[in-house]
Amino acid sequence: MKLENVISLGVQPIEESNIDSPHIETVILLSHLLGKDKSYVYSHPSRELSDSVVKKFSSIIKKRAQHYPLAYIIGKKEFMSLDFIVNENVIIPRPETEILVEETLKLFPLQDASQHTIVDVGTGCGNIALSLAKYNKDIYVYATDISSKAINVAFENRKRLNMENTVSFINCNLWDYFNDKKWKGRIDALVSNPPYIRSSQLSDLASELGYEPKEALDGGYDGLYFYPLLIEGGKFLLRKGGYLIMEVGYDQAEAVKNLIQSKGNFEDIVIKKDYSGIDRIVIARRE
Ligand SMILES: C[S@@+](CC[C@H](N)C(=O)[O-])C[C@H]1O[C@@H](n2cnc3c(N)ncnc32)[C@H](O)[C@@H]1O
Structure with a gap:
């Protein structure tokens, strides 16, 4: 699946859970999963992601949609x-x-x-x-x-x-x-x-x-x-x-x-x- 479609797949459940900034959060979660920074995600909309990556991403999104904190998923917080x-x-x-x-x-x-x-x-x-x-x-x-x-x-x-x-x-x-x-x-x-x-x-x-x-x-x-x-x-x-x-x-x-x-x-x-x-x-x- 193309990266841009994977993003759309992630945004919807997060939005439905009334979490602020669903698009930004989805990009953060995908960049975390790919081990890349956000600019990479923004600049490679057509990159093909494997089924296993999409599956992992879906399970992370599910967790976040249940309000599991973003900082715990990505393992860090800026202070x-x-x-x-x-x-x-x-x-x-x-x-x-x-x-x-x-x-x-x-x-x-x-x-x-x-x-x-x-x-x-x-x-x-x-x-x-x-x-x-x-x-x-x-x-x-x-x-x-x-x-x-x-x-x-x-x-x-x-x-x-x-x-x-x-x-x-x-x-x-x-x-x-x-x-x-x-x-x-x-x-x-x-x-x-x-x-x-x-x-x-x-x-x-x-x-x-x-x-x-x-x-x-x-x-x-x-x-x-x-x-x-x-x-x-x-x-x-x-x-x-x-x-x-x-x-x-x-x-x-x-x-x-x-x-x-x-x-x-x-x-x-x-x-x-x-x-x-x-x-x-x-x-x-x-x-
Ligand atoms: C509100 S958190 C603050 C954490 C961090 N200082 C911050 O500002 O983000 C309170 C911390 O106090 C710790 N704590 C609770 N009871 C304590 C006690 N009796 N003695 C020492 N630390 C305690 C908790 O484990 C927790 O890490």
């Missing part, structure tokens, strides 16, 4: 202009999380030329940790995750990005590894995009989220389970003037700000919006 390997053991990096990285980088400008140590709690595929260290050579990141499978994905990403010397990945609960007096007040920033979806809302979410690891999404009955624990981490680990930087759900910024205020020990609490104008990142400075 901060870097490609990250992803699979079902990690959440797929979201564009709004780039705000967390950008805001953190603003707080530690390159011109400072001093070394900074950052702890990233709940690192998943390592996207926040690796981006921070990639864009500021003076940042060293210790990143934790409770999931050993996620840590393995993060290791793979670190290797691909050749960043073994600037990021450490640790399989532990929250910041337990650092719960020792030798780390007290030694950290310049604690960053985290914790699970923050209310447990009761997990089943109502867009069907694609159903394929992502539940422990990466579930923030307890009110979605706020992790924030007091992260604030405790910030109190213990941050040096005076160090920053606690956390991503929050669309309606959680004020509640998280109040939690920080009620714990004391922090000042200059600010909320940053994401690209859709939603309050998304809460930043507080250790007194």
Whole structure:
């Protein structure tokens, strides 16, 4: 079958499943299957594809039409202009999380030329940790995750990005590894995009989220389970003037700000919006 006909074959089921940009997605899936880039697919409409390729393509399209995430099919997702390997053991990096990285980088400008140590709690595929260290050579990141499978994905990403010397990945609960007096007040920033979806809302979410690891999404009955624990981490680990930087759900910024205020020990609490104008990142400075 000609490549252009194969594309038409793919677009229809994806369109019928109400997935945005069905044509682009179909081209991405075909280029992934052929091991070529998108421009190759666009520029070879008459190439004949074998029956076995068409069969494989149909089964991929079927999976995608059932809302299995594109990033899991192609095995990667771009974040901060870097490609990250992803699979079902990690959440797929979201564009709004780039705000967390950008805001953190603003707080530690390159011109400072001093070394900074950052702890990233709940690192998943390592996207926040690796981006921070990639864009500021003076940042060293210790990143934790409770999931050993996620840590393995993060290791793979670190290797691909050749960043073994600037990021450490640790399989532990929250910041337990650092719960020792030798780390007290030694950290310049604690960053985290914790699970923050209310447990009761997990089943109502867009069907694609159903394929992502539940422990990466579930923030307890009110979605706020992790924030007091992260604030405790910030109190213990941050040096005076160090920053606690956390991503929050669309309606959680004020509640998280109040939690920080009620714990004391922090000042200059600010909320940053994401690209859709939603309050998304809460930043507080250790007194
Ligand atoms: C929302 S995902 C964030 C992943 C990644 N940092 C990102 O921003 O795309 C939350 C991550 O926290 C991890 N996690 C959940 N509970 C944890 C805990 N108690 N300690 C450490 N990590 C945890 C999950 O495994 C998951 O990788």
